[in-house]
Amino acid sequence: MQNGKNYKAWLYLLPAIAFIGVFMIYPLIDVLIYSFEEGFNFASQSFFGTGGYNYSYVLHDPYFLQAVKNTFILVIITVPLSTGIALLISVGLNSVKKFKEFFQTVFFLPYVTNTLAVGLVFMILFKKTAYSDGLINLLITAFGGSAVDFIDGPYWAKMFVLCFYTIWVVMPFKILILTSALSSVDEMYYKAAKVDGTSKWRIFTRITLPMISPMIFYLVITGFIGAFKAYSDVVAIFGTNLNAAGMNTIVGYIYDMLYGNSGGYPSYASAAAIILFAIVLTITVINLLISKKNVKA
Amino acid sequence: MKVVLENLTKKYPNRNKKEGGEVVAVDGFNFEIPDGKLIGLLGPSGCGKSTTLNLISGLEAPTEGKIYFGGDDVTDLPPENRGVGLVFQNYALYPHLTVRKNIRFPLENLKKGEKMTNEEMDAKALEAAKLVQIDEYMERKPSELSGGQQQRVAIARALVKIPRVLLLDEPLSNLDARLRLQTREEIRRIQKETGVTTIFVTHDQEEAMSISDMIVVMKKGVIQQIGKPQEVYDNPVNLFVAKFLGTPPINVFEGKVRDGKVWVGPDAILDAHGVPDKDVWVGIRPEGVIPDPTGPLKMKLLNIETMGRDTSVVCKDEAQTGDSLRFIIASDAKIDRKSKTVNFNVKPYKAFLFDKETEERIKIK
Amino acid sequence: MNNQMDYEKIERSARTRNKVLKTVTYVLLSVWGLMVLFPFYWMILSSVKSYSAYSSEFVPKFFTLSPTLQNYFDAFTAVPLARYFVNTLIFTLATTAIMLAVIVFAAYAFARLDFRGRNLVFTLFLALMMIPTELVVITNFVTITNWDMRNTFWGLILPSVTSVFYIYLLKENFEQIPDSLYKAAKVDGCSDLGYLFKVMIPISQPTIVTVVILKVIECWNSYVWPRLITDDAAYFLVSNGIQEIRENGFGRENIPAMMAAVVVISVPLIVLFLVFHKKIMEGVSRGGTKG
Numbered sequence: 001m002q003n004g005k006n007y008k009a010w011l012y013l014l015p016a017i018a019f020i021g022v023f024m025i026y027p028l029i030d031v032l033i034y035s036f037e038e039g040f041n042f043a044s045q046s047f048f049g050t051g052g053y054n055y056s057y058v059l060h061d062p063y064f065l066q067a068v069k070n071t072f073i074l075v076i077i078t079v080p081l082s083t084g085i086a087l088l089i090s091v092g093l094n095s096v097k098k099f100k101e102f103f104q105t106v107f108f109l110p111y112v113t114n115t116l117a118v119g120l121v122f123m124i125l126f127k128k129t130a131y132s133d134g135l136i137n138l139l140i141t142a143f144g145g146s147a148v149d150f151i152d153g154p155y156w157a158k159m160f161v162l163c164f165y166t167i168w169v170v171m172p173f174k175i176l177i178l179t180s181a182l183s184s185v186d187e188m189y190y191k192a193a194k195v196d197g198t199s200k201w202r203i204f205t206r207i208t209l210p211m212i213s214p215m216i217f218y219l220v221i222t223g224f225i226g227a228f229k230a231y232s233d234v235v236a237i238f239g240t241n242l243n244a245a246g247m248n249t250i251v252g253y254i255y256d257m258l259y260g261n262s263g264g265y266p267s268y269a270s271a272a273a274i275i276l277f278a279i280v281l282t283i284t285v286i287n288l289l290i291s292k293k294n295v296k297a
Numbered sequence: 298m299k300v301v302l303e304n305l306t307k308k309y310p311n312r313n314k315k316e317g318g319e320v321v322a323v324d325g326f327n328f329e330i331p332d333g334k335l336i337g338l339l340g341p342s343g344c345g346k347s348t349t350l351n352l353i354s355g356l357e358a359p360t361e362g363k364i365y366f367g368g369d370d371v372t373d374l375p376p377e378n379r380g381v382g383l384v385f386q387n388y389a390l391y392p393h394l395t396v397r398k399n400i401r402f403p404l405e406n407l408k409k410g411e412k413m414t415n416e417e418m419d420a421k422a423l424e425a426a427k428l429v430q431i432d433e434y435m436e437r438k439p440s441e442l443s444g445g446q447q448q449r450v451a452i453a454r455a456l457v458k459i460p461r462v463l464l465l466d467e468p469l470s471n472l473d474a475r476l477r478l479q480t481r482e483e484i485r486r487i488q489k490e491t492g493v494t495t496i497f498v499t500h501d502q503e504e505a506m507s508i509s510d511m512i513v514v515m516k517k518g519v520i521q522q523i524g525k526p527q528e529v530y531d532n533p534v535n536l537f538v539a540k541f542l543g544t545p546p547i548n549v550f551e552g553k554v555r556d557g558k559v560w561v562g563p564d565a566i567l568d569a570h571g572v573p574d575k576d577v578w579v580g581i582r583p584e585g586v587i588p589d590p591t592g593p594l595k596m597k598l599l600n601i602e603t604m605g606r607d608t609s610v611v612c613k614d615e616a617q618t619g620d621s622l623r624f625i626i627a628s629d630a631k632i633d634r635k636s637k638t639v640n641f642n643v644k645p646y647k648a649f650l651f652d653k654e655t656e657e658r659i660k661i662k
Numbered sequence: 663m664n665n666q667m668d669y670e671k672i673e674r675s676a677r678t679r680n681k682v683l684k685t686v687t688y689v690l691l692s693v694w695g696l697m698v699l700f701p702f703y704w705m706i707l708s709s710v711k712s713y714s715a716y717s718s719e720f721v722p723k724f725f726t727l728s729p730t731l732q733n734y735f736d737a738f739t740a741v742p743l744a745r746y747f748v749n750t751l752i753f754t755l756a757t758t759a760i761m762l763a764v765i766v767f768a769a770y771a772f773a774r775l776d777f778r779g780r781n782l783v784f785t786l787f788l789a790l791m792m793i794p795t796e797l798v799v800i801t802n803f804v805t806i807t808n809w810d811m812r813n814t815f816w817g818l819i820l821p822s823v824t825s826v827f828y829i830y831l832l833k834e835n836f837e838q839i840p841d842s843l844y845k846a847a848k849v850d851g852c853s854d855l856g857y858l859f860k861v862m863i864p865i866s867q868p869t870i871v872t873v874v875i876l877k878v879i880e881c882w883n884s885y886v887w888p889r890l891i892t893d894d895a896a897y898f899l900v901s902n903g904i905q906e907i908r909e910n911g912f913g914r915e916n917i918p919a920m921m922a923a924v925v926v927i928s929v930p931l932i933v934l935f936l937v938f939h940k941k942i943m944e945g946v947s948r949g950g951t952k953g
Contacts (some may be wrong), residue, residue, distance in 0.1 A: 111946065117927045125701065125704060156873075240909070
């Protein structure tokens with residue numbers, strides 16, 4: 001009887017274990033091996049030694065350094081900004097009754113749209129071409145500024161579009177999580193505070209914020225992880241040749257090393273992937289340590 | 298369907314790993330349930346009555362022993378093939394199905410050859426629902442029903458395939474007092490109407506005694522006594538059974554037998570011919586005394602509570618074992634309320650002697 | 663008298679402040695609403711402008727008086743948009759269906775069956791939730807290439823038919839079903855598998871719907887893996903199709919036709935969202951992150 005159950009259970013688990021084994025556990029080991037097989041080349045199926053050369057190569061590759069710089073700028077700008085704006089909007093949403101559901105629905109719309117497709121729309125809104133400056137530039141000139149090419153122009157302009165689009169993409173999730181966190185704060189606390197004559201601002205900083213701080217930290221952590229892995233929204237705006245545009249990200253670098261015109265070097269890609277994992281892990285651990293100190297949940 | 302349990306035993310590995318060894322939940326059960334009877338399995342919690350039910354239903358496999366339904370040995374049959382109906386304490390209705398579909402559920406699982414058409418199943422379900430008087434709520438979900446109604450649905454579901462045995466596991470304990478009375482009558486009626494052999498588990502002796510044809514009193518996995526409720530009450534085999542049955546509970550004194558008399562403290566209250574001298578427990582049912590100023594049993598009088606039909610006399614005595622002694626006498630019996638003491642005559646057939654060590658009954662000839 | 667005046671004053675000023683606050687709130691919400699909706703408006707608007715009208719507008723117009731569906735016609739004829747669409751549909755449905763089967767059985771084993779090594783395996787599964795896809799994608803790319811599955815549906819589908827997170831979610835849900843229901847079903851003549859399909863799955867339906875919705879969204883928008891594994895346009899999904907259109911389709915600058923393609927690609931999920939928006943938002947807040 002017991003044996004029969006054992007064997008049955010493993011049978012039910014078999015598909016999951018098989019898929020996870022082949023596509024998650026084996027790759028984890030394999031990626032480590034790749035990362036130490038120096039200069040492995042797909043075409044020739046050969047490598048010239050084992051050791052840390054791949055890591056050193058990647059860390060000295062100007063494209064990689066550019067990608068790291070881009071990624072860090074993107075993370076540092078978008079995570080706090082998007083969380084802050086989302087908090088502001090959620091508080092606003094929570095304080096109104098009329099049209100609340102309408103706004104909620106609208107705000108969530110970007111979540112269900114194809115990042116690549118809408119990125120294209122952003123591109124044409126910001127792009128300056130020979131026959132049109134694009135809508136955004138028109139607005140800028142209308143207010144007395146001078147037109148900039150946001151897509152093929154200066155670095156700061158490109159970074160601006162990227163950050164703008166990234167925030168646009170990540171907002172729905174954050175607004176959703178924060179609104180539900182806000183609405184789950186017990187009404188009783190607000191009533192008690194009101195009776196005590198506490199000002200609205202104090203209520204917000206002393207009651208609301210501490211109560212939803214676990215959710216904020218959750219969003220910050222997932223926000224960091226997500227932003228470090230930015231790739232498809234960058235492709236959506238700048239196209240697949242990111243190195244040429246100077247807008248590559250770490251993940252983009254990994255894929256470029258693996259595949260495409262510059263590809264065929266899985267060992268460099270693996271080294272870069274492990275460096276990325278190390279960065280993300282470090283940041284997450286730091287985040288968790290900070291949140292443990294500050295969040296009382 | 299006659300149900301026979303033969304040396305039925307269930308052992309579990311001890312959960313407390315330090316103690317180790319095994320816990321015997323059900324220890325060598327032997328009894329036979331005649332066809333069409335309602336049996337109450339009775340005992341304090343942890344006595345193994347639910348385990349017994351699980352063994353009969355097949356949800357658990359016995360460590361030893363056999364179970365027969367009629368002439369068939371069903372010991373190794375899985376529950377889905379055993380054809381029993383089971384009603385749970387918390388009803389265990391399927392929350393996603395309507396009443397109708399809940400009741401139909403067992404029919405939908407019938408094996409090839411017994412398969413029914415949709416109409417047949419609906420008809421059977423309606424029939425079962427009518428039996429338990431829940432047929433107005435066929436399209437409701439369980440969450441839209443009261444506890445008592447859910448209970449009826451659970452019974453209908455257990456009955457719909459006409460089980461060989463119907464098992465009820467503490468079916469009334471989640472109901473309020475009024476509904477409990479009503480539902481237990483209902484269960485009795487349904488059992489009589491269908492004639493299904495029924496086993497009913499409860500820790501409430503009143504419940505068991507009021508509707509069972511036969512009760513089985515259990516303690517720590519061992520059967521203490523089997524019999525008709527009144528017989529068991531009138532003739533308990535040991536102190537445990539005597540104490541477990543009856544409200545208010547039996548009054549127990551420390552006593553001794555000397556020279557053919559039963560002594561409680563300084564009083565020789567009864568004759569006990571042929572019983573050798575020894576220390577004993579003396580149990581006297583609350584209704585087992587008659588007030589008499591010259592009676593042999595003398596106690597301190599604490600309080601007299603008159604409750605309509607009966608009068609309850611609360612007393613104290615040095616030899617008592619519980620917190621207080623309580624006797625029930627007819628309300629027209631004369632008793633001096635101002636007195637500090639009270640004297641009783643003891644009805645011999647309402648008083649029992651138990652061995653001090655073994656707690657077994659000592660019969661007085 | 664004086665006191666009363668003061669109260670009135672306080673009340674009036676409080677009311678004004680509230681009004682101002684409310685107005686500011688609505689303005690803020692409307693501004694963000696516009697920011698969200700504008701790209702959608704622009705994409706629809708551009709998609710119905712004719713190519714010549716669009717190119718001649720140095721200053722883009724916010725409306726058009728002569729809408730045309732020519733671009734949609736072009737989107738389906740000049741590039742194989744219908745093909746991308748069907749591919750994505752097949753990919754999404756197949757991946758979701760296979761994944762459901764895999765995770766339901768795994769969650770069932772973890773939640774309902776008692777077997778040696780259960781806790782160990784489950785802990786291992788949980789640990790895997792921390793592993794980012796970027797780390798495993800390299801080897802998976804090599805594996806699929808070695809299996810000769812590039813440019814096949816199997817190559818697209820296989821690596822994404824398990825999700826440790828969804829197994830976890832479903833297992834938790836299964837475990838909340840009281841044990842007495844299992845016993846009841848057993849006595850009612852139900853087999854173990856029958857119990858899974860007739861009781862556990864229907865009761866866990868909300869979670870399963872959530873998982874399906876999240877997976878469908880993920881599949882419909884997936885870009886990275888399909889890009890790695892397909893270079894034959896016959897197997898492109900919509901995301902890759904869009905990228906292809908952007909880089910090679912329609913002669914580089916036919917923006918209106920591109921926008922028509924973008925609209926077509928976006929519509930299914932938006933319609934799905936508008937119909938099920940409550941369920942989707944509930945589901946996402948219960949257990950989803952994008953990507």
